[in-house]
Amino acid sequence: MAKEKPDLVYGTLDMLILKALQHDPRHSLAIADRIQQMSQDILHVEQGSLYPALYRLEAQGWIKAEWGVSDNNRRARYYKLTAAGRKQLSAEKEHWLHVTKGIDLVLAGG
Numbered sequence: 001m002a003k004e005k006p007d008l009v010y011g012t013l014d015m016l017i018l019k020a021l022q023h024d025p026r027h028s029l030a031i032a033d034r035i036q037q038m039s040q041d042i043l044h045v046e047q048g049s050l051y052p053a054l055y056r057l058e059a060q061g062w063i064k065a066e067w068g069v070s071d072n073n074r075r076a077r078y079y080k081l082t083a084a085g086r087k088q089l090s091a092e093k094e095h096w097l098h099v100t101k102g103i104d105l106v107l108a109g110g
Contacts, residue, residue: 013053018089025080
């Protein structure tokens with residue numbers, strides 16, 4: 001029986017996108033692929049979720065988009081993390097670790 005891909009936890013997509021852009025600019029498909037790769041194929045980001053998140057992050061000033069040429073010679077928007085995005089990634093990661101620690105404690109029987 002094939003394993004089902006789990007839904008992303010509400011509110012985590014922005015953090016995952018920021019993390020995927022931490023070291024290199026990427027186009028949208030490469031961002032989704034990077035998240036899937038980093039999660040060892042557990043997480044899959046649908047385009048219908050990815051594009052609104054990219055626009056939201058750009059509006060927040062956490063990422064910046066520029067036009068470039070992809071590996072297959074097509075024009076693509078490349079996204080890169082801004083200084084504000086790096087700060088936001090750090091804050092979101094700290095919050096996530098705090099929340100998951102609490103969840104782990106509850107699941108362990110407290």
